[in-house]
Amino acid sequence: MEKILLIICDGLSDRPIKQLGYKTPLEAAFKPNLDKLAYRGMIGLMNTVDIGVRPGSDVAHLSIFGYDINKYYSGRGPFEASGYGVKVKSGDIAFRGNFATVDNKMKIIDRRAGRIEETKPLILAINKIKINDIQILVQQGVGHRVAIVFRGKNLDCKISDTDPHLEGKTLLNSVAASGNSDAERTAMLVNEFTQKIYKILNNHPLNLGRIKRNLPPANIILLRGAGKLLKIPSFYQKYHLRSACIAGAGLYKGIANIVGMKIINVAGATGKPDTDIVAKIKAALKSFSKYDFVFLHIKGTDVLAEDGDYIGKKKFIEKIDRALKLIVPRDDILIVVTADHTTSSRLKIHTADPVPVLIAGDEIRSDFIKTFDEKNAYLGGLGRITGNHLMPILIDLLGRAPLKGA
């Protein structure tokens, strides 16, 4: 057993849903293959960051990969930007952004500029703006989404969003954490940049055309999630494993990119419930000729739960299960199935409830549990761990952990 397939189903676990007879979607789903893996392996509960901590997907993934988020995480921006294809460098300040619509008093009319799709001409018009010695990169995301990177000296990410997060509110001035002169400078640059792009975008032909067609113009970019890319050791430096990532959604590719995983693009991997999971698993199996560790991310579980669609989530879990038939049974690969966090389909938010973890392979001390779900997970042999424990346990199962002492 020399290979690891880590499948993270985003927001897989849930809370009991009255309409499912007080079962979670995972408990309610028909999932013979996950249960077979549970039977042949060991299950447990994991708090990906810590007990009682409600994690975002970014910090949850970093934590599962063994990165101390207090040391390596300062905001989502760099990971998102990396996922959009920016080669983020250590020291860069990055943001997530939305093309949005403001009136001439800077009041937010539409936070997504009518879910605009055609942003390329706008980005060309504002890209490579330089303010003082700071280079500013704008990278197109899906739809209205965009990533912004500030590159230069004396920048800091301890600044507030320009995005008020609510329509009808006024565009905010970015404000720095008090007493931090780099942050003050960065906030000033952000505000100057925002004014500049309004000037450029408000009269841009594409927007004038939109107004003619009664569509809201994309005349501003709202910034949020400022983060600085901190110096971070690569996954290979940490574990001496050649690693790859198969994911549809940008953030996960971004995190993988930043820790030096190879991104394998799979046709049909959409980051949505319509994704082709079979294609992703097939691509993972194929990639093991070159890689020791494949991180396979499945986003649909979280998307459906955040829409409140618990029935859809249950069905999507059944779709995952059918795809897993490809790897059950399989003794040459250590198969790990887990989630980055719980997503409550009722509350439509991430919650701090621990996630179930399943580890199957021929080196595993199997436990007595034959069902993979939230309710059985605490009875499993893995017990209760936190995210930072997972990688050391997996590396040791491969027989590749460093020896402490002699």
Added chain:
Amino acid sequence: MEKILLIICDGLSDRPIKQLGYKTPLEAAFKPNLDKLAYRGMIGLMNTVDIGVRPGSDVAHLSIFGYDINKYYSGRGPFEASGYGVKVKSGDIAFRGNFATVDNKMKIIDRRAGRIEETKPLILAINKIKINDIQILVQQGVGHRVAIVFRGKNLDCKISDTDPHLEGKTLLNSVAASGNSDAERTAMLVNEFTQKIYKILNNHPLNLGRIKRNLPPANIILLRGAGKLLKIPSFYQKYHLRSACIAGAGLYKGIANIVGMKIINVAGATGKPDTDIVAKIKAALKSFSKYDFVFLHIKGTDVLAEDGDYIGKKKFIEKIDRALKLIVPRDDILIVVTADHTTSSRLKIHTADPVPVLIAGDEIRSDFIKTFDEKNAYLGGLGRITGNHLMPILIDLLGRAPLKGA
């Protein structure tokens, strides 16, 4: 209940072995006495150092005895030297060593000098060498093994081995961690000492005799595992228990010695699978007239697992079980059976898998588990602990724990 018998079976736990029907040797063994203890007691799982950490026997034992390894461990040398009978003092730098054979270009011909047995005359020739103000002690071990102690001021153990660990390679120069002047001085002394002993040993009559008989001369000592003996509180200072150690193998006596346990030598305790476990248990029972705490170490389980002999390991566990008949049932002594780490018979290495722990005695809240093995341990009432938890739990079971608060 005023006495504790702590039986540590080195590398007792294992991973499932295909040829044993995916059972571990402990699961496959016939062990009615261990199971009786489990029935009368409480079991659990223990990570002796931490979750996901693969421990050497030295750090595992220190951790189980309640010593923080980050504070009290800097290398195996002092513990090994102490086990060979050197009275190691705080501040001493000690090494494990092998008598070995080099050619005149310092290439390693035999890392064990033909497993030489008669090293006493060689040791007499090189013992009590003094370089500058540093006293160097050489202590005979079993066969080709030897311990070396550097005693004096301004020494540091952050230096590399002279042992290249592979035959055909050249003897290494010890090198210091950069920027550490004490370590630089120590590395220089180690290299000078190594040259000196080559000069003395290469023409030693014993070696000339070996060459005549076509045996490889023991003309060098390869050093490894440099460690400094740090100031360490005694077991008595920590727990106010009069303690003794019964062990065959040197390292364990060494650790016990350093924390101030009385070493009880038992005829037939060999540190190998042929050891006389009954004699050791009888000696332990007898010693309780003078001691409150007896640490009884059994090495055979680890030796057999590191040889890949899972059948032998299973049989040896059955031998341990038969010897335990002497103490089942026995209500006046708190009986603890555990391991320092898991040893995988397939991989032939220590692994980070947690070890089962069994605590039996009349003060114990017994659980529902009647079988002492890896698969049942996680179901036990003790739950999941780390090594540093064990001693406080045991001391409290005696009713002798200090009160926190008032």
